[in-house]
Structures are given as structure tokens and as C-alpha cells.
Amino acid sequence: MSLTRRALLAATAAIGVTAFGFAAPAFAAAQKIRISSPAVESDWHAKMLTVFKEDLEKSAPGQFEVEIHLNGTLFKQGTEPPAMQRGNLDMAMISAQDIAKQIPAWSVFTAGYLIRDPDHQNKVFDGEIGKEFYKLVEDQMGIKVLTVGYLGTRQLNLRGKKKIETPADLAGIKLRMPGSEAWQFLGAALGAAPTPMAFGEVYTALQSGAIDGQDNPLPSDKAAKFYEVTNQIVLTDHLVDAIFLSMSGRTWAKLSAEQQQKVLAAAKKARDYNNENRIKDEAELVTFFKQQGLDVYKPDVDAFRKRVQAEYLKSPFAKDWPAGIVDRVNAVK
Known part of the structure; x- marks a missing residue:
């Protein structure tokens, strides 16, 4: 009995024969990658995820389906690492503070004046130190860190005209810092009198004189309009912050070696895009604040740097740091 056309096509598809008579490879379904981020759409960190998506889907057509969820709509900020560990989330941008909650040695990267600038940040994490610390995350958390991205450099933003040259000049200055112990420690290490306060209260507190200043990256100072109620920005560069583009170990293990390399390449391209634009923004903001009349x-x-590093090295935080790590990071040029 002869096969009908429909039956023949079905049989052909079942055995994987192409119209040209060759056996077709069995293609797996595209790997879905869900990314969660608290970033808003206008943030460079949100835009870098689009760069990652577009580059990966271009370099490996049909192999990946990348979904980007912004504004913390999929997972709230800080909950992403456990979600990746459970296999409920494929990718996220996580902080050193997030990692240090599970691996105390990572708290060294939350310390002031360890990383000097974005270039130093890249060299540290792209080198041997980065390999060692990334391996800790992979082994102990089951998360693959793909690359590091620049989050911004925190500066002092103060009322008054008093010139700040050294930590001694900050004595008695009521400096708003986030409320956690780690942030309050950094404020004291800088030489100021750290004052915990919710971010939403800072503008009014500066306006009334309840506090003398606050610390944030320049883009945050502009967005919150702190320049309207302050007189100066002191470029202390006291914390060069980072964000780590990471993938669940479970998702990473599903990828072929070739796919893993394409994921890493897309992550680096996204990182470079973010860093270039964020650094450019910060440089332009110096001019903006001067135009607003700030010194x-x-x-x-x-x-x-000398004072802050000394304060950290004699603090309880340092007990979890690998021996010699500060000197090793300082030595990276």
C-alpha cells in the first residue's frame, strides 16, 4: 500500500531526512535565559543586558532565548543569588555585598579604597585574583560569574565652604551613609560622623542642615538633585563599586563548551558597553555640577586611602580576608 503525501512527510520528519536527501541533525530547543535586575530601563545596567541579549542571539542564532526582566519585577534586589542557586533564575547582576553574605572572604571587595578605578577593577577581576574569587563563588554558591561591570564611584557631597583635604577635615561632619554596619564603618573610616538615614529623607535633611553631607556616585547626586542643597563635591573616590553579571551553575552546565564561550564573549561586550558609557557620564557630570555653582x-x-585601609585591616571585617589580599590587589597595575 502506498504512503499518502502527508504520511510520507511525517515519516521523513521523524527520521530527520532533509529535502536534499541528507540526514538532518537533531536540533535542541533554544535555551531560555531569564535575567532579573532591579535596574530601570534608562540605566546603563539595563541597557547592557540588551547588548548581551542581542550579541548572544546573533552569535548563536536559534540557540538562546533571552528574557530581560527589569525593575525587580521577577525577583527583588538581593534575592537573586538564592533564586539562581535553587534553579529558579538563570542570570542576574549581583553585588559583592550579596556574595559576602555567603562567602565572607568576599567582604574585602566591599571595603573602601581597595579598587582604584574602573580600569583597576577590570584588571583585578580579569586576572588571577578574579579567577580565585570567582572559583569560590562557583564552588560554594553554584553560581558562575561571567564578568564584572562598573557600578560607579562614590564621592562626598557636602554643605558649606570648608575645604576638605584630609580625613582630619571631616571631623564632626555629619555624613549620611546607608544604615548597615558596613556602610557606617566606612563613614567613620573616612573620618566623618556617619549618620544613618533613608535615601528619601536626604534632600530635606541637607536642606535643613540636619546633616552636613552624603556620599553617592555622581549620577545619583544629579538624579536626586542634591546639588540644589549642597555647595561642594569632594572627589574622594572612596568606593569604586562593582556589579557581577552571573549565571546559575545549573544553567551554565546545560551549555556546550562552544555556547559557554559565546555567553562569556557576549557578557564582556555588554560589560564594555556599560563601562564606557558610565565613565563618560561621570566625566560630563563634573562639568554639570561646576555649572550649578558647586566647588x-x-x-x-x-x-x-592610607587611613581607610588601615581602619579596615584592624577591623573585624578583615578576619575573613585571605592573607595578603589587600597587598595583592594594591599591586595590580
Whole structure:
């Protein structure tokens, strides 16, 4: 009995024969990658995820389906690492603070004046130190860190005209810092009198004189309009912050070696896009704040670095740091 056309096509598809008579490879379904981020759409960190998606889907057509969920709509900020560990989330951008909750040695990267600038950040995490610390995350958390991205450099933003050159000049300055113990410690290490306060209260507190200043990256200062109620920005560069583009170990293990390399390449391209644009923004903001009438200047950064590192090294935080790690990071040029 002869096969009908429909039956023949079905049989042909079942055995994987093409119209040209060759056996077709069995294609797996595209790997879905869900990314969660608290970033808003206008943030460079949100835009870098689109760069990652577009580059990966272009370099490996049909192999990946990347979904980007912004504004913390999929998972709230800080809950992403456990979600990746459970296999409920494929990718996220996580902080050193997030990692340090499970691996205390990582708290070294939350310390002031360890990372000097975005270039130093890349060299540290792209080198041997990064390999060692990324392996800790992979082994102990089951998360694959793909790359590090620049989050911004925190500066001092103060009321008044008093020139700040060294930590001694901050004595008695009521400096708003986030409320956690780690942030309050950094404020004290800088030489100020740290004052915990919710971010939403800072503008009014600066306006009334309840506090003398606050610390944030320049883009945050502009967005919150702190320049309207302050007189100066002291470019202390006291914390060069990072965000780590990471993938669940479970998802990573599903990928072929070739796919893994394409994921890493897309992550690096996204990182470079973010860093280039964020650095450009910060440079332009110096001019913006000067145009608003603020005094913007650099103090004796070496004096600040020396004091802050000394305070950390004798603190309880340092007990979890690998021996010699501060010297090793400082030595990276």
C-alpha cells in the first residue's frame, strides 16, 4: 500500500531526512535565559543586558532565548543569588555585598579604597585574583560569574565652604551613609560622623542642615538633585563599586563548551558597553555640577586611602580576608 503525501512527510520528519536527501541533525530547543535586575530601563545596567541579549542571539542564532526582566519585577534586589542557586533564575547582576553574605572572604571587595578605578577593577577581576574569587563563588554558591561591570564611584557631597583635604577635615561632619554596619564603618573610616538615614529623607535633611553631607556616585547626586542643597563635591573616590553579571551553575552546565564561550564573549561586550558609557557620564557630570555653582575638587586621596585601609585591616571585617589580599590587589597595575 502506498504512503499518502502527508504520511510520507511525517515519516521523513521523524527520521530527520532533509529535502536534499541528507540526514538532518537533531536540533535542541533554544535555551531560555531569564535575567532579573532591579535596574530601570534608562540605566546603563539595563541597557547592557540588551547588548548581551542581542550579541548572544546573533552569535548563536536559534540557540538562546533571552528574557530581560527589569525593575525587580521577577525577583527583588538581593534575592537573586538564592533564586539562581535553587534553579529558579538563570542570570542576574549581583553585588559583592550579596556574595559576602555567603562567602565572607568576599567582604574585602566591599571595603573602601581597595579598587582604584574602573580600569583597576577590570584588571583585578580579569586576572588571577578574579579567577580565585570567582572559583569560590562557583564552588560554594553554584553560581558562575561571567564578568564584572562598573557600578560607579562614590564621592562626598557636602554643605558649606570648608575645604576638605584630609580625613582630619571631616571631623564632626555629619555624613549620611546607608544604615548597615558596613556602610557606617566606612563613614567613620573616612573620618566623618556617619549618620544613618533613608535615601528619601536626604534632600530635606541637607536642606535643613540636619546633616552636613552624603556620599553617592555622581549620577545619583544629579538624579536626586542634591546639588540644589549642597555647595561642594569632594572627589574622594572612596568606593569604586562593582556589579557581577552571573549565571546559575545549573544553567551554565546545560551549555556546550562552544555556547559557554559565546555567553562569556557576549557578557564582556555588554560589560564594555556599560563601562564606557558610565565613565563618560561621570566625566560630563563634573562639568554639570561646576555649572550649578558647586566647588568640585580632589582632596589628598592618598591620605584618605592610607587611613581607610588601615581602619579596615584592624577591623573585624578583615578576619575573613585571605592573607595578603589587600597587598595583592594594591599591586595590580
